[in-house]
Amino acid sequence: xxxxxxxxxxxxxxxxxxxxxxxxxxxxxxxxxxxxxxxxxxxxxxxxxxxxxxxxxxxxxxxxxxxxxxxxxxxxxxxxxxxxxxxxxxxxxxxxxxxxxxxxxxxxxxxxxxxxxxxxxxxxxxxxxxxxxxxxxxxxxxxxxxxxxxxxxxxxxxxxxxxxxxxxxxxxxxxxxxxxxxxxxxxxxxxxxxxxxxxxxxxxxxxxxxxxxxxxxxxxxxxxxxxxxxxxxxxxxxxxxxxxxxxxxxxxxxxxxxxxxxxxxxxxxxxxxxxxxxxxxxxxxxxxxxxxxxxxxxxxxxxxxxxxxxxxxxxxxxxxxxxxxxxxxxxxxxxxxxxxxxxxxxxxxxxxxxxxxxx
Numbered sequence: 001x002x003x004x005x006x007x008x009x010x011x012x013x014x015x016x017x018x019x020x021x022x023x024x025x026x027x028x029x030x031x032x033x034x035x036x037x038x039x040x041x042x043x044x045x046x047x048x049x050x051x052x053x054x055x056x057x058x059x060x061x062x063x064x065x066x067x068x069x070x071x072x073x074x075x076x077x078x079x080x081x082x083x084x085x086x087x088x089x090x091x092x093x094x095x096x097x098x099x100x101x102x103x104x105x106x107x108x109x110x111x112x113x114x115x116x117x118x119x120x121x122x123x124x125x126x127x128x129x130x131x132x133x134x135x136x137x138x139x140x141x142x143x144x145x146x147x148x149x150x151x152x153x154x155x156x157x158x159x160x161x162x163x164x165x166x167x168x169x170x171x172x173x174x175x176x177x178x179x180x181x182x183x184x185x186x187x188x189x190x191x192x193x194x195x196x197x198x199x200x201x202x203x204x205x206x207x208x209x210x211x212x213x214x215x216x217x218x219x220x221x222x223x224x225x226x227x228x229x230x231x232x233x234x235x236x237x238x239x240x241x242x243x244x245x246x247x248x249x250x251x252x253x254x255x256x257x258x259x260x261x262x263x264x265x266x267x268x269x270x271x272x273x274x275x276x277x278x279x280x281x282x283x284x285x286x287x288x289x290x291x292x293x294x295x296x297x298x299x300x301x302x303x304x305x306x307x308x309x310x311x312x313x314x315x316x317x318x319x320x321x322x323x324x325x326x327x328x329x330x331x332x333x334x335x336x337x338x339x340x341x342x343x344x345x346x347x348x349x350x351x352x353x354x355x356x357x358x359x
Contacts, residue, residue, distance in 0.1 A: 004106050006099040008091050024058055024066075027051055028077060028085045031067055035074040086272030089288070093264035097127040097147040104135065104145045111142065120144050121313045124153040125166025126234050127262055128300060129283045130197045130330050130338075137326050141316045149232040154185040154303065163308060164194075164317070168234050168300040169350070170241070171198065178237040179351070188347040192309060194302040194318060195343040200335035201238060202295040204267050204278045204285040211276050214293060216246055219253045219277060226255035227266050227275035235263070238296060239279045264288070282335025294335075301350070309344065318342050 013019050023044070030040030041051035059065045066081035077085060108120060120142045125131050127147040135145060148156070150167035157165040169182065205213045211224050219226050229236040243250060250256050255275060260266045263284035269275050271288040285292040308314050320326055322342030330338040 004103050004110070006103045006106075008095050008099070010088065010091075021054065021058070024054060025085065025088045027054060028066065028081050029089075031075050031081075032077055032085060035076060037067070037069060037075045040075070083272070086268055090265060090268040090272065093262050093268045094260065096264065097262055100132065100135075101146045104143070108142065108144050119313050121164065121317055122146070122162040123164045123166065123302075123317075124148050124156045124162040125164075125302075126150045126153065126168060126300075128166075128168075128199070129263075129281065129333050130199070130300065130336055131166060133326065133329050134320070137320050137323070137329075138317075141313060141320065143317075150234040151181060151185065151232060154182070157191075157303060157305075158185060158187075163311070163314065164302050164304050166196070166300065166302050168199075168238075168298045170238060171297045171299060178234075178241050181237075183351065186303060186347050190306055191303050191347050192306045193345045193347060193350050194304065194321075195340040195345065196300045196302055196321060197330050197341060198297055198299050198337045198339065199333075200282045200292075200294045200297055201235065201280065202282065203293040204270055204280055204288075205291045205293060206270065206276060207289055207291050209291050213277055216243060216248055216295065220248060222254065224254060224277060225275045226253050226258070227269045227278040228256055228259050229266065229279065230259045230261050233261075235280060238298065242295060283333045286334040292335075299350075303347075318344075 010022060010025070023046075026044050027040055027046075030043045031037060034040050034043065037051055037055075038048055041048045044051070046054075055065075055067050062080060064080050065078050066084065067075050068078050069075040122144045123134070124146050126149060131145070131147075135143060146162070150165075153162070153165035153167060156162045167182065169179070203213060203216075203219075205211075211218070211221070213219075213224065218224060229239070240250070258275075260269055260278075263280035264287060266278035266280045267284040267288040267290055270278050270290055279295075282292045282294065284290075304314060319342075321338075327338035327341055330336050330341065
């Protein structure tokens with residue numbers, strides 16, 4: 001089945017009408033990764049001459065080199081080359097979830113037009129690296145995956161707008177409104193939990209850690225710039241709970257009011273040199289070559305209505321996430337574990353494990 005994949009594209013033009021070739025971004029990324037133009041050209045499947053000509057063309061376009069090279073030392077991005085690469089990755093990271101949700105809608109409509117209307121499993125979930133794997137494995141399942149905040153996902157489940165909602169809770173006790181909000185939205189009698197994955201969350205920092213950041217208290221220093229997640233995200237709620245438990249004032253964090261909308265967007269922001277630290281999953285830090293200080297482990301979970309467990313399409317999803325192929329893909333993500341993937345449990349069992357003695 002051919003599927004639509006929506007990706008953002010840049011359009012640079014000058015007064016003469018020359019346009020920036022999108023292939024340039026792939027070349028810049030490959031040079032950054034390999035440190036050699038020959039290896040970068042091979043990775044893109046183009047000749048060394050074509051890669052060289054592409055760089056020269058756009059060096060003329062901007063009036064400054066995008067890649068610096070020296071015999072015996074390889075190749076590295078110039079300051080402008082770095083800015084272009086990180087800008088492109090920030091755009092892709094920020095818009096990714098919305099474009100994936102739109103792509104899911106369009107693919108579903110086309111599929112139903114070509115094959116006829118079939119039962120669809122509607123999943124509303126907080127965006128994450130493991131959740132993003134699901135469409136690739138859902139070959140025998142019509143999956144409508146829509147990204148939203150955990151609270152929005154649970155509210156959608158309660159009003160019948162989706163069949164399954166994804167959210168995440170810390171594995172250790174944490175104070176504040178996060179768990180209270182979840183308790184208000186989850187119904188022990190009528191809801192059931194399908195365990196998905198566990199993942200590490202913590203501070204993403206520059207790879208050489210020039211500021212010596214070792215924990216949350218370092219965020220209060222005046223020389224540390226922070227980039228936050230948006231207010232309604234589960235990751236923001238987790239961070240706020242950790243800060244509250246540590247009795248650290250958010251008013252003293254430089255950049256606390258600045259927000260990005262995905263883990264990868266936070267990582268790209270730091271990689272671009274615009275901040276010194278952010279809070280998110282380890283996989284995002286490793287994707288952008290950042291350092292990582294682990295601070296919390298959390299369960300990412302799905303919740304459904306109890307009677308929905310008898311639905312064949314939901315059983316297919318449980319089989320999917322329980323498969324060795326899917327669990328191997330999750331295990332390959334840094335900081336992710338699929339150890340209880342596909343197990344079903346009750347709401348009370350979840351909260352007893354997550355909050356300890358808290359009520």
